[in-house]
Amino acid sequence: MNKPRAALAMAPKAAEAVLDPSALAALRGVCDLAPPPVLDDFGTGHAATVLKDVEVLVTGWGCPPVDEAALDLAPKLRAIVHAAGSVRGHVTEACWDRGIEVSSAASANALPVAEYTVAMILLSGKRVLERARELRTGARDDFLRTARQVGNYGRTVGILSASLIGRRVIELLRPYDLRILLHDPFVSDDEASALGAVGVSIGELFTRSDIVSVHTPLLPSTTGLVSRELIGSMPPDAVLINTARGAVIDQDALTEAAVDGRIRAILDVTEPENLPPDHPLFRCDNVIITPHLAGSQGNEWRRLAELAVGEVGRWAAGAGFAHPVLRERLGQLA
Structure with a gap:
């Protein structure tokens, strides 16, 4: 399997919570993961350096919008795998216009x-x-x-x-x-x-x-x-x-x-x-x-990570996503 170049794009505390060492090791097993720090601002020089070779973004809570400016920095980007629920906060119309495939761990959450x-x-x-x-x-x-x-x-x-x-x-x-x-x-x-x-x-x-x-x-x-x-x-x-x-x-x-x-x-x-x-x-x-605690917390984050790793592996192997987010269904999704 050809390992695609990938990077994490989310808040650092989200990456620390969801992707523990075992999850990161599993992710590195299916992709060539860019080293830290994670991308939480696409406007930095570090982000520009990382994005120019990225084929897959593994996103999470706190990911900045993947807009036209970010996409211009990532000419090789083909897929976004979201290790959380809704993609509305960061997957923009520009992503859909460029045909980027999107997956979400919404079913796990x-x-x-x-x-x-x-x-x-x-x-x-x-x-x-x-x-x-x-x-x-x-x-x-x-x-x-x-x-x-x-x-x-x-x-x-x-x-x-x-x-x-x-x-x-x-x-x-x-x-x-x-x-x-x-x-x-x-x-x-x-x-x-x-x-x-x-x-x-x-x-x-x-x-x-x-x-x-x-x-x-x-x-x-x-x-x-x-x-x-x-x-x-x-x-x-x-x-x-x-x-x-x-x-x-x-x-x-x-x-x-x-x-x-x-x-x-x-x-x-x-x-x-x-x-x-x-x-x-x-x-x-x-x-x-209750303080918005129903969604994934604690050991339940592992379920999100496992789904995201599985999706990156499937995409890298050419099998397609098991949990795709489709543009035409956005009007019915959170």
């Missing part, structure tokens, strides 16, 4: 997000975190007097968007006694059924679901998609889970509904990403906010 979502669905059904909080105050449950709406048997879970993560959530929920609804304008009812869900309108999703989990990419068309009207239509005590992007939801409407105690919410993302400490959502016992 989808798994921990889906695992988080399933865990929160099951915990919220049993009201585990709320009841644990009550226990600390000295409250004691008589389990035979548990409210009948508590539990996970026969609950209806609505999945908003059959994205990579949304599809994996549906897959992971199959063993449980749950009814799964799906709304995605790009998925037919037959396709939804094949996934293991019932296709419904977005209005039905919110009125019929005990739990709605949002997996919609943030696009101009999806900003504010979960509107005040949809939030207001949710059944009392329903749960809204968001692991997508905060701006997909009308956060003011969500805050009002949560403060009033009409719905519960589990938010791994908010708008802005870091809410001010005095935000009303932090004072709601029916709201759980």
